[in-house]
Every structure is written in structure tokens, then in C-alpha cells.
Amino acid sequence: MKDFKYLIAYLLPASAFLGLAWKGSWLCFTTFFAFVLLPIGDMILPQHKENTPESEEATRVHQPLFDWLLYLHVPLLYLLIFNALSVFKNNHLSIIETVGMLTGVGIIVSSFGINVAHELGHRSNPKEQFLSKVLLLPALYMHFFIEHNLGHHKNVATDEDPASARMGENMYAFWWRSVKDSYLGAWRLEAERLKKAGLAPYSVANSMIWFQIIQIIYLILIGLFFGFTGILMAIGFAVIGFLLLESVNYIEHYGLRRQKLASGRYEPVLPKHSWNSNHELGRIFLYELTRHSDHHYKSTRKYQVLRHYEEAPQLPFGYPMSILVASFPPIWFKMMNKRVIQN
Numbered sequence: 001m002k003d004f005k006y007l008i009a010y011l012l013p014a015s016a017f018l019g020l021a022w023k024g025s026w027l028c029f030t031t032f033f034a035f036v037l038l039p040i041g042d043m044i045l046p047q048h049k050e051n052t053p054e055s056e057e058a059t060r061v062h063q064p065l066f067d068w069l070l071y072l073h074v075p076l077l078y079l080l081i082f083n084a085l086s087v088f089k090n091n092h093l094s095i096i097e098t099v100g101m102l103t104g105v106g107i108i109v110s111s112f113g114i115n116v117a118h119e120l121g122h123r124s125n126p127k128e129q130f131l132s133k134v135l136l137l138p139a140l141y142m143h144f145f146i147e148h149n150l151g152h153h154k155n156v157a158t159d160e161d162p163a164s165a166r167m168g169e170n171m172y173a174f175w176w177r178s179v180k181d182s183y184l185g186a187w188r189l190e191a192e193r194l195k196k197a198g199l200a201p202y203s204v205a206n207s208m209i210w211f212q213i214i215q216i217i218y219l220i221l222i223g224l225f226f227g228f229t230g231i232l233m234a235i236g237f238a239v240i241g242f243l244l245l246e247s248v249n250y251i252e253h254y255g256l257r258r259q260k261l262a263s264g265r266y267e268p269v270l271p272k273h274s275w276n277s278n279h280e281l282g283r284i285f286l287y288e289l290t291r292h293s294d295h296h297y298k299s300t301r302k303y304q305v306l307r308h309y310e311e312a313p314q315l316p317f318g319y320p321m322s323i324l325v326a327s328f329p330p331i332w333f334k335m336m337n338k339r340v341i342q343n
Contacts, residue, residue, distance in 0.1 A: 003060075003304075006069050009285045013076055013112050016104045020080075020087050027097045030104030034111070035320055042279035042318035049278055051307045066304045067128075070287070073116045074134055080108055081138055081237065085226045088233055102233070106240025109138050114245045115286055119303055121145050133211075137218055140238040141245070142211035143186035150189045151182070153299055157258045157273040158266055163246075167255035167340050170329035174250050175243055244323075251275060251315065251322045252292045255340035271297050271309040272343060278308055279318030290319055313343040 012033060019027040052060055060066075084105045087093075093101065117135035120128045121144075129145075136142045148163075155161035162181030165174045190208045191201035199205050223231045256273050258266040271293035277283070282290045288303040293312035295301070315322050316335065326332045 003063065003065060005284055006066070006287065006304075009069075009112075009287065012285060013080060013108050016080055016108050017083065019100065019104055020083050023087070023091065023093070023097060025096070025100070027093075027100035027104060029100075030107055031100065034107050035324060038281050038285065039318065039321035039324065041281045042321060045280045047278040048280060048283075049308045052305045057305050060304055061302050063304075066302065070116050070120060071131065073112050074131055077108065077113050077135060077138060080105060080112075081234070084237070085222065085230045085233060089226050089230060102236045103240055105237045107244065109237050109241030110244035110248075111286065114139050114141060114144065114241060115289055117144070118148065118289070119287055121149060122299055124300075137215065138234070138238060139241040139245070140215050140218075140235070141242045142215060143183055143208060144245075146189055146207065147182045147186040150193075151185050153269075153296065156269060156296055157253055157256050159257075161253075163249040164253040164257075165250045165255065167337060168333065171247060171250050171326045171332070172329075175246050178246050178249060179242065247323045247326065248289070248319060251319065251326055254326075254336055256313065256343065269296050271312040274312065275315045276308070276312040277315045277318055277322075279315075282318035282320065286319060290315075313339065 012030065015033045016030045019029045084101055088098070088101065113135045117132040119132075120135070121132035123129060123132075133142055133145055136144055152161055152163045155164070157164050159166065162178045162185060165171075165178075169177075187208050190206055194201045194203070194205055197205075202209070219231050219234060222234045226233075252275055253273070254275065256275070258269065258273055260266055274292040274296045276293040277290035279290065288306045289295070291306040291308060293309055294307045297309075301307075316339075317325065325335060
């Protein structure tokens, strides 16, 4: 029965569908759910450090339930976006309602879209990798598939990684640096891959070119059905979605650095190079992304068997609350810099 706990994650998109149906202040409910109710729940509920027994891991890894919980995100995400754009087109929403819709759907694009795309993007199955790209499309962040897997996991916890925040760097400066450098890095990585394969770096074989074309077609289709304002709303959903992703990146690696060895290489990636969180609701709603130390230590390990390590640095709050605190840089620095030095 404990395996069904991840069904609770579906309450977040359900809150967005509820807001679209009832409108008014209910359009703000998803934001309230994500950044008020979840942080309170994380502070009240006990943290769990237990790991799946090694004898049960193989069985748990191959249970279809855990995969289907992720696959179902694809139709639900696109249904939500279609529903939101329809509501926006056919109703005269107030400014508060419009902002509530933007933030609410943006939260789902990030948590229900990019987060699950991240999990599926680490799989070796081509069908799951395809679903990963489909989930990244509404965030207009398809390059994440390349940069995250080939760049971030290689360079994590170094200054060479745009997604690893530096100590003393505020979240807003990090947003700009990470968004820009991750995008440019994906172009570079794809060009390098094609050169190694003996192909022209900028040709029809370049995935980055196709990603841009697909994203433009996606926006054109939205424009045909929902007009120019629909395109603006879709872009708004995407921006909020990828900025929330970058906020998560910010708190996951803030200030942590790998040492450079005498050989010029960096030390191997260890659990100590990512901030971990065992706060229960964050773990469930983000499909164990908060056990980030193990994810970087063993990037192919599926979410349902990610492990807790005692040596991994621990965030004092769950992910939603940590993002809220990071929104106020002086408070974040006071809370985290001493922890960085201790680690």
C-alpha cells in the first residue's frame, strides 16, 4: 500500500483543474497549495530516512506502477494547458485571476512536466526519452535534455556548471546565468557530439535545431487555436515553469564544490556534493527529486529506490520552503553559508 503514496502527487494538478473550473480566487489555489500548504505539511510531518532494503530493490525497480505514474503526466499536462488556454480565451478574467492562472499552470509545467521529464530523461529506453522531450516542450526547455544529462551531471558542483550556484550568488542572478549558459552549453554539447560522430555540427542531425523548430510549431499551433494572447500565455506558463526549475537547481547545489585533484580532474561526484531533503511531502510531490545526493551519485537509479546517505548535506527545509527562503537572499545567505562552510 505504501507504493501508492505517490498518487498524492496528483493532488497538485487536480488543484489546477479545480481552479480552472471554479475560477475566481480558486485560480490562485495551486500556488497556495504549493507554497503554503506543502511547506506547512513538510514542517509538521516527520522526515523518513529509511531506504528500500537491497533485497527488495530489484523487484521495486521493475514494478510497472512507478513508471505509469510518470507516463500519465503527458496527457494530463497537455489537457491542463489546453483547458487553461480555453478558459483564458473564453472568459474575461481579472488581473488577479490571470496571474493566478499563470503561476498555477506554470507550477504544474515545472513540477508535473520538467520534473518528470528529468526522471524519464535519465532512462535508457528511447520511448521514455521521447516522453521526456514531450514533457519539456510546454516549458520551451527541450535543450534541458542535452545539457542536463551531458553537461550538468559531468560538471556538477564546479564553476564549469551553470546549474551549480556559487556561495554568495543570489537566486535572481543565478537564474540569468543558468538559463543563458545552459542554453548555450546545449548547443556546444550537441555540436561536439556530431563532430565526434563525423557529422556536420549544424545540420539536420542537430537535435538543438529540431528542438527550436518543434517549439516554434508548438507556439504557432497555440496561436491558431487561441490567438496571439494564447501564445503570450503559453510563453508565460513556460517562463514560470523553467524559472521554478532553476530555483530548484539553485537550492540543490548551492555553494557545494568538488575539489580539483593534482591531475587536473575533479574528484568523483559523491553524495556530499548535493543538498538532500527527506521532508516527506516534497519527496512525494517531486518523485524523490529531493533525495538529490543519491541521484547525482547514481544517476541511473530510479526514483522509487533513491537512497538517503548520512554524509549528504541536509537542507533545513523541504524544497518549497527552501525556494521561498531563497527568494530573500540575505535570509538565505545567513541560513546556508555557514552550512556550506561546515560541509
